[in-house]
Structures are given as C-alpha cells and as structure tokens.
Amino acid sequence: MSMIKRYSLTAISFLLVFAMPGMILAAENRPEVLVQLDRERVYVGEPVTYQVILNHVKNPTPPDLSYLADQFTVHMTGGQPMNSSFVQIINGKRTEKIRRGIAYFYSLTAKSAGVLTIPGPSVEVDGQTIRGQALTLQVVPASLQDTVKMDITVEPAEVYPTQPFTVTLTVLVKSLPEPISGRNPLGVQSTPPMLSIPWVADNELPDGVKAKQDTRAWLNSLHNSQSGFGINRLRGSSPMSFFESRPLTFEPSPSHVMRKDAAGEMVDYWQYKFSRTFVASRIGSYTFGPTTLEGEFGTGLSGGRLEGEEIHLAASPIEIAVKQVPQANRPNGYCGAIGSFSSLESTLNPTDIRVGDPVTLTLTLEGTGSVDNISVPDLAKVPAIAKNFKTYEGTLETKGSTAKFVYTLRPLDEGVTEFPQISVAYFNTKTDSFATVESAPIAIKVTKAEKLSTSQIVGTSGGGRNANHDLQLSREGIFANKTNLDEVHDQSVRPEYWLAAIGGLGLLYLIIYFGTRKMRTLIQDKSRIRRRSAVSRARHRLNEGTKLLHSRKVEQGADEIRLAICGLLADLDDSCESGMTPGDARRKLEDFELETELVNRVGKALETCDATRYSGNGGADNLADEAGSVLDDMVHSLKNRKLLK
C-alpha cells in the first residue's frame, strides 16, 4: 500500500470517528417546531390548549397564529423555557431527545363543529422557514336543548385600576317535570354535572388581576355536600372510605326565573349564580371564560322514572376593560382614591401648643371604593398650612376603603388660632369625574416658645456678642453633623469584662493582704523560729562540746553536750532548757511518743554527761560519739513524727 493511500485511509478513519458524532449531534440539534394539543376532542365553545415548542431555535419569538382566526378564537396564555433531555430505548434502539427552547401556550376555542385541521405554525430560522406538523381536532357540536342555559356577565363592564368588578357565571336549569317540579334539578344526578371555570384558581388568573377572596374561601362559601355542580373536577375525600375520593359539589343559593323554552312557553328555571369579585391593578383588557358544562339533567318522566339527557354546553368568554383615570381635569390634590368618598375627618393632637412643638394631624378618608393606589397628600403644597406650619412627610394606613394619613407638624408662628381645612380630590366612578372632600377647620392655640439661655447652648460661639444675652430659641433646624473622624470609633463597652477585671484586682489584693499577714505572723512566731533552728543549734552545741572534751575541758564539754540534747527537747516545746534533768527529758520524749529504747538511750546519755561533769573524766572518751549517735537518732525519729522539719 502506498504511503498516500495509507494516509488517506487514516484521514477517513479519523473523520468517521470524530466527525460522525458531531454530524449526528448537529442533526439532533437542528431547529424544529413541535406542536401538540392537550385533547383531540372538544365541544364547541370549549377551549383546548395548543402548545408550540420552538426547539433549538435561537432568539425565538412567539409564532403568529392569526391564520387560525377563521376557525378558532386564539388567546396566548403564556410561555415557558424548556431545557430537558431524555433517553428512550425501544427494542434495543436508543434515542435521545433534547429540548432546548421555548414552549408557547395558546388557548384555541373552536367556532364551529367538525373535524378541524390545525396547520402547523411556521417560523423563520437563518433565512429558512420551518413549519410544524398539522394536527386535527374533533369539535363536537353543543347540545341543541333548552334544559340548561349558561352565560357569563361582568359588572361593571369598564373599571378603573383597583376598582372592583364582579364576574358572574349564571347557569339556568329547567325545572324537573311534574309532579317533582319542586325538587332541585341538581339533586337527582348520580354524578354531578361538571363545570369548567377558568377563573377559579388564583394562580391561573390573568396577570394584573387579583380576586378579592382567595380560591379556598370562595369555594368554601359555595360548597354543598348534598347537591350541586362539580367545578374543574375538584375532588375531596369520601366519608365512606379512606381511600376513595369523590367530586366536590358547589351550589350557590338558587333562585327561580321564568323564561321561554324552545317551544316559546314560559317555563320555570332554577338559576345558579357563581359570582366572584376581582380587582385589576393594570390598565388593559382582560378575558374571563369560556366556561363549559357537561352532565346529565332530568328532562321527563317515563313510567314513573326520571329520564335524563346528556348535555354539553359552553358559554362564550367575556372581556372587561380596565381604563386609566383620565388625565384631563385631574386636580392637583388628586390622591389616587377611586370610588365614592363621603368624608374627610381631621384631628389635631394637641391643640394647645407652643411654637416649634410637634403636633400630630390625622386625616381619615372614608367612603366606598378603592384606596389601593392612594398616595399621601403633600401638605406643604397647601398654602394655608405651609404659611403657618412646618410639615413633615406623612404616613398612610389603609383598611378596606378607608385611608388614614398621619402627619407631624410644627407651628411656625404664635397666635395661629385655626388649623385650615384640607381638600382631598378623588375620582368618582359614579359621575366619571373628579370630586373633592374637605375636612373641617380645627381651632388651635399657639403660644410663644420658651427661651434657651446661652449657658444651655454649650459649645456655640461662647464669648460672642450675644454672650450676655438670652438667645431666642430657634424654631427651626438641628445642630450640625459630627464630621471629625476622630470622633468615629467603636465606643461599645463590655461592662462584664471590666467588672471581672475590677473583681480580679480585688481578689488579687485580698490574696496579697492575707498572704502578707500570714507571712508576718510566721516571721514573728518565736517558738516556731526556735523549733526551726533547734537541730542546727543542737549540732552546733554537740560540736562545741566535742571540741571541749578533746581539749580536756571535760566539765564544759559535758555541759555543752547535755545542753545540745536538752536544748533540742526544750526548743521543740518552747520550754526552758536549763535545769532539765534526765527524768524531765525522758518524760518529754515519752510525750513525743519516741521509741522506749531511744528514750532510754537519751536518758543514759544525759546521765553520762552528768557523771562525766562531776567525776572528771569518767566516760568522756565515748560521750561525744554516743551523744552524737543519740542526737542523730532523736532528730531522725522526731522528723518521722513531723515534730521537726
């Protein structure tokens, strides 16, 4: 194989290994339009959700479905980004599906019955048109009957932002045939008729629309466990079983209306009204509906048995317009309230004040309507107030359709006798024009401010020209900020640490005080000093006695040795050493509980001392050694008994 051929094969192999997955991946990531319907069969007037997914489309925009307008009423209900992938293995074949794009949701309501084809939407991607798949939808005609009628109304048809409006779904059900015409036509079904109402769930309401009463509270007010309509297939636990659930039923208090049936005869209908009140915060047009109803209703009696008819019904949607409060002729004092407000009450507290003192002004706007977008009127713009009062920003409190504004004011001049009336403008929805409510003036008494002496204004211009005069208290303003950075430091204190330090000092002082006292007591204790030096003194005397004996001064030597032993004993109990006899020494040693043999040896040594002293040289040769041995044993034994240290 030639070199070129080998290189070519290698290059092709590389391409296959590395380029193929890329090509597959590119094929899998190619832009596409995917469509799907949430149902394949609906009734006329019943909406179906049409989902359009723009997969792998860069910078997608909602596809235009206006081409469906002939067949459907189309409403876009939202969009949702998609970022998912899943793997499917069927008969060993692995397929990975990746979704990267946006899903757009549309509500399609068929205008006519039949099998309708929904052509796939098309989008432009990089100059190319990509079209989605066409789908078919079977639209079943609504029942031609006069047993049940349903429609949606809204009152009022136009509102202003924050002004409440009520959407009502009215269902009329023909009375049951005689003789059971008095029975509730909703109380004869084994399965309750099912309503589909799109404005039940709060989270499915259009953006900018809020219900006055939340879903749970609204449904609770309609709940009837005996009879009624099911709504949106809501289910509750069954009282008969822990494991089963059954459709929840809702039934507004019915009323009776007479209207013509299909035959043109006046017939009694049971009327059920599902009313819910909403508030729109944004300007625009909002659609409520359509609603659908399906279920079996009683139509006649046959052989004493009630016959029923399966009915499918839809009510057309209704729109409400939320208009902007007109800009024209809008007064300066317009506060944002919408409705009909009858009074503006004002209170001032206190009313007997001095110049500069704060007073609290409370304004209460009462009536019916909306105060959701209300703002606090600026009193500084009211000339009659600004002239005599310094005003501060007010606060707002709202409750229902009542708004309360609270301000702090300070009178600027003495002699003001009346707090002026205040006007607040609102938009009157009854007259479609702006209206004004006014508060009554309030009688007040403003007296002169107190004076502040210079001594109380420490740190001001001390010895200036006003030093000896009283200054008039300024009715305005505050003293300047602190600007010296040296004053900015963390001044927080931890008193517990400082207290512990002070306590520690006290404790240390007590330790030193008592330690010193103890030391002084010990230092000044003579018997203790004597006892501590007893052994050294005894050895010193023994050495002296030994030397004297060796220098033939037997008498003095024997005396020294005797004193060495007796002195040790006398030092121990702080007694007198002179005149101590061997018997006295024995008793002391016995008191110290020394061994008998040692006691005898000490006694014998003392007797030897006496004998040597009085006999001249008798026993002097061994006296020093014997006395030394006895003294050592005594010291050892006394130390063992903790009598010596």
Added chain:
Amino acid sequence: MKQYTILTVMLVSFLAIPFGLGGCNRVDLDTATKFQEAEKVFGNAKTDDEYLKAAGIYQSIADGGVDSGAVYYNLGNAMMKAGHRAEAIAAYRKAVPYLADDPYLAANLRYARGEGTVAEARPMIEHLLFWQNRISYPMKVYLSFSLAIVAFVLGLAAIFTQPKFWRWAAVTAVVATVVMVLSTAYDWQRFDATQHGVITSGESIARKGGAEGYEPAFTEPLANGTEFTVIKPRGDWLQISLPDDKEGWIPKKNATVF
C-alpha cells in the same frame, strides 16, 4: 521619698492602661470612607429621599458593629431632615450613652421631641450621682477600672508601708471605686439592660393585651415619636411602659426598639 516616687510611677502607669485600651478601637478605613461618603450625601441632599440615603449609610456603619455616638448623632440628623422624627429620636437616644455631655445632641433631641426647654424629671439617683449625665457610659467604665487600680496600688502601699496616710488614701479610693461602679451599673441598667422604643407609625393604638381583639388601653392612640420602655415582647407584640408608668401592648411593626 523613694517610696513615694515608685508609687507615683506605678499609679500613673496603671491609670494609663484603661485609657490606652479605650483609645485603641479606632475605625478601619472602610468605615471612615463610608462615614465621609455619608457626610457628602448629607451635605448635598435636598430631598427627603437623599437624606434617607445618607441615613442608610450611617445605619450601615452602625450595623457593621461600630457603636459610635457621632454616627448615631448624624443618623438622627439625617432622619430628622428626612422628616422621620420618631426614627431621629431613636437615633439620638442611641447616641446619648456615648455623648452624654454633648450640648448639640441634647438640643437636637429636645428639638426632635418638641419639648422646648422644659427639663425632664430626673430620678433621685441622678441627683445623687450628679455627674451621671455629664460623663459618658464608656468613660464611667474606664474611670471605674482606673479607680480600682488606684485603690489597688494604694492598698498595696498601705500593706507594705507604715504611714497611716496610705491606709486612708486606699480607703478613699475604694469608696470612690464603689461609687463609680454603682454609677456605671446604673448606666448599664438604663442603656444596656432596658429596651427602649419609639412609636414610628403614624399612630399606634395601645391595647390591653397582645392581640387586635383586646380593647384599647388608653383613650387616645399613641402618637408618632412617643417614647417607651419595653416590658416584654410576645410574638408580634410588645408590652410597653410609658414614662408615666402607664402600660399597654402595641404591634412591633409600629415601633423601633433599641
């Protein structure tokens, strides 16, 4: 003579310790920069919102752990300029422990309260401890410790030297220490141990219990800027005591507590 010299040196050295410690906690560069920024915003402010922005910067300094009388004072000024009188009162009162003898703080607080020059009733202890409102809380702590050191050194001198002068001097120093510790403890009780508050909402109805269902405690609602002490908090409510010892319950959201 030599003894006196040694004792004097010891005394001065020991006294320098607490003052040295007190001066050690200077702020960092960030805080200083923030403070200057707040000053700039305050100086250029023309609207309530701009003053509120300055107040926000001062508040962030305080929230950063710098308990400074100057910061609270300026925060009070910014709040006052922004028209938030109640919040200004709260800020000024937070500055009081640190700037006890500051006449400007007293004047601004008085102005915010709108009390003119009418003096507040002072409790008996503040008459006995006449310096109580002239010396700051941190300074009292330092003085207590310094006096304790003086008493300690003089006490040592009394132990180790013969002249009775030292004994009397030590006893005098101990008495002074105890009095200053009591003075500090009083500040601790009123500034640290007691929670104070100011009504910040427009008005607040004080009730006889901690729920909306209770009857109002007073015939009129509490006005914005009303000061009180907190007896105890319970849930979203505070049991409070007014300066005239009247008690009631208010919602927490209607007040700022410090």
